[in-house]
Amino acid sequence: MIKPYFSTKLGQLFNGDCLEVLKDIPDNSIDMIMTDPPYGHNNNNGDLISNRERALGRKRKEEQEEVRPIANDGEEANDLFKKCLTEFYRVLVPGGCCCCCCGGGPDPQFARWSLWMDEVFEFKQMVVWDKGPMGMGWHYRRSYEVVLVAQKSGASCKWYDTTSRIENIIRDIGKIIPSKKDHPTPKPVALMAHFIKLHSQRGEVVLDPFCGGGSTLVACEQLGRKWIGIEIDKQWLSGAVARIKQESKQGKLGL
Secondary structure (H helix, E strand, O other), X not given: OOOOXXXXXXXXXXXXXXXXXXXXOOOOOEEEEEEOOOOOOOOOOOOHHHHHHHHOOOOOHHHOOXXXXXXXXXXXXXXXXXXXXHHHHHXXXXXXXXXXXXXXXXXXXXXXXXXXXXXXXXXXXXXXXEOOXXXXXXXXXXXXXXXXXXXXXXXXXXXXXXXXXXXXXXXXXXXXXXXXOOOOOOOOHHHHHHHHHHHOOOOOEEEEOOOOOOHHHHHHXXXXXXXEEEEOOHHHHHHHHHHHXXXXXXXXXXX
């Protein structure tokens, strides 16, 4: 069993390959998965994001050559995702949901991943996150991302909304513009919290095997969920720990 890199009263954060760490998680022990895997787009590794920032002068000269690649964000990303799905299914309780951020094109990754999820789980919904105006791209500027939701068979879906008003479009949570010290593709804590509140209850266990800058973990701490976080790149682990500690100093969390 790998020792935690960091822990709180509610959760444990591990540094390592998620496929290796997942082996130590018992069957049917996770109530929900909320994660943002690498998309295979080589984000911020001399890609469109980096080049556009440079071309438009949005970075100071001393910052322009710096790239912040995401681990496993090349061609290997799709194979990694497929391998993870069987492990996700194994560790989830029946009726538990896997909520997976999936970008917004132009690569039709959402279509491939939806079909792959449906081969293992019962695919439930593609939720559109309208993250605000004028994203990247030239034709059809990217102003949305999607979150794919699937559930494990064997029980009713773990669903805790009582309003019957939850849509498959999220309109009121804006995107984050990261600084050069941040994870290059951060997700808002509010976005992760939206799904965590729908598919889990206080005291239940949420897993994020690609926790990056730690948004899922912060949301779990705020909402009273137990959590397991896994991240292969230690520089993002440090940032996640700092965020949790900072929230605690502000009185928002109980470590």
